[in-house]
Amino acid sequence: MREVDVAIIGAGTAGMGAYRAALKHTDNIVLIEGGPYGTTCARVGCMPSKLLIAAAEAEEAVRRAAGFGVLATAPRIDGVEVMNRVRRERDRFVGFVNETVEGFDPSLRSKGCARFEDPHTLRLDTEEVVHAARIVVATGSASVIPKVFDAVGDRLIVNDDVFDWTDLPGAVAVFGGGVLGLELAQALNRLGVRVRLFGKGGGVGSLSDPSVRDAAAAIIGADLPFDPDADVQGITREGDTVVVSFRGGNAMHEERFDWLLAATGRAPVLDGLNLAASGLTLDERGAPKVDPLTMQVDGGHIFFAGDVAARIPLLHEAADDGRIAGDNAGRFPQVQTHRRRTPLGIVFTDPNIATVGASFAELSERSCDFATGEVDFADQGRARVLRQNRGLLRVYGERATGRLLGAEMVAPRGEHLAHLLAWAVQADMDVETALEMPFYHPVIEEGLRTALRNLSVNLGRRTENPPRSIDCGPGA
Structure with missing residues (x-):
């Protein structure tokens, strides 16, 4: 039987983060992986999907060129070459991840599918048995098929x-x-x-x-x-x-x-773990309740991280989960709470769809006294220049303080607007401070300024919106 301080089940984004964090406290750890190395993001998620989207954006750019007076022949899609590039670049990204994992000390890695035999004992399908003082479960998620x-x-x-x-x-x-x-x-x-x-x-x-x-x-x-x-x-x-x-x-x-x-x-991968033997309190789905500030379950020695924790199935959240879980597993029982980042989600459609901070539904459900500001991109200057003038951005602010709370949008270059807003929300910025920040002309970000000005009026901090042409162009 192998005796370790920390066992980590799963070598994806969360598992790798947990490994690095736990290693700062002890080198008596083991990283267990039952499948191929390579994260969900690199293999089947973020990166290959963006490669396919990039090909689609190239086609769309050619198709839209006539709207600028640039005449081109109709694009011909070579499906074989499109998918060749997707797979080729996907494999490169996966290769980078594999190199990272394979760079970890081989003596601290085990291959095999793990299941609980008791709260501290894991049996792999290779018949290896691991007794761990603390355990991090980072087994990811899988597609749900009705x-x-x-x-x-x-x-x-x-x-x-x-x-x-x-x-x-x-x-x-x-x-x-x-x-x-x-x-x-x-x-x-x-x-x-x-x-x-x-x-x-x-x-x-x-x-x-x-x-x-x-x-x-x-x-x-x-x-x-x-x-x-x-x-x-x-x-x-x-x-x-x-x-x-x-x-x-x-x-x-x-x-x-x-x-x-x-x-x-997608749903957490719990099948095969035999969580009934873990001693954890499980809900009707067979899943435990995880503290998002510590990634701890039942205040004990078991931690969950990444998609399996059923929080926010995004790479940056999984990485944070792993870091927090690994740190606390390494330092246990001196567990520490960690501040979570402002929620940020982006859909890479055209235009981008994004959510930042508290959602409209969350604010409404908790009866928060908030106001909204908005901009329609139909006449926004830079968006019209680019012929990308479709979308709506709504930003939310607290009436009592003017503090920015969140936003939802379907907007051109929304991935960048969402980041600006996420940073502002995490910094506890209020609407007037945000409006004091520099805005170049002409840029899409001026659309955000329009929404902030509208929010300021609706919060009672300004009496009227400036004319749309105040900064040279309509919708600035």
Whole structure:
């Protein structure tokens, strides 16, 4: 039996972060991985999806060129080369991660799938047994596939499968109006694949502000068929074809696709861990409650980190989870709380969809006394110059203090606006301080200034909005 101070189950983003943090306290640790090295982000998430989106953006740039008076021949999509680059660059990113893990001391790594035998004992499927004083569980997440999709058999895929394609298909039905569904549906559509996006419950990404959600649905829907609350009546298989029957308006429709892409969310990987033997208190889903400030469970020696902790399934959050869990596992029982970063989520659609800080729904549910400010990018100067003038940004501020609380947006260059706002929220900045910051002209960020000015008026700190042309151009 191997005796260690800290055992870490999973060598993904969270697991690697936990390893590095725990190693600062003890070198008697083991990092256990049952599958291939390489994070979800590098293999099947952030990076390969952005490679596909980059190809779609290149196609869109050529297609839109005529709007600037630049005449080009219609782009021809070479699906084989598109997917060659996606896989080639994906493999490079995975290779970088593998090099990092393989650079860890081999004596501190074990290969095998681990399961609890008791609160301190792990048995690997290699029959190795590890007794650990503290344990970090960082087993990640896996795609959720509703049973209704079973009818299509091997014509069902998840996002992981897309990036192993050797060519682009003719038609794909995408189910799920979340981050993965939105990004992949729009990218595939722009690359010449016939796509229909079926949502459920009216959701568009993680947006909760009705005004922004409606704007985003309309913008995405202008590019491809998208129903955020689709009324699907049937899903069947005919030969190598997926047949989807759905109600649209007052009529029934039937459409055929090569594939059904299930982008219906991800769930923590708990199967096989035998958590019942861990001594932890588990809910009806068989999952424990995790303290987000310590990543500790039940105040004891077991910590959860990353997607398996069921907090916010994003790489930067997983990295923070791992750092916190590993630090506390290493220093246990002197556990410390850690301040969490301001929530920040970005969907790489065109325009970007983003959420920052407290959401509209959160502020409303806790009866926070807040005001909103907004900007419509239809006439925003820089956005019109770029022919990217679609979108709506809404920012929220506390009435009593003027402090910025959060924002939701579908906006051109929204990934950058979201970062500026996240930094401002984390710094406890108020709206007047934000308005004192420099804004160059002409830039998209002037749209944010317009929203902040509007928020200031609605908070009662200013009496009126300046004229739209005050800084040279309309919508500045």
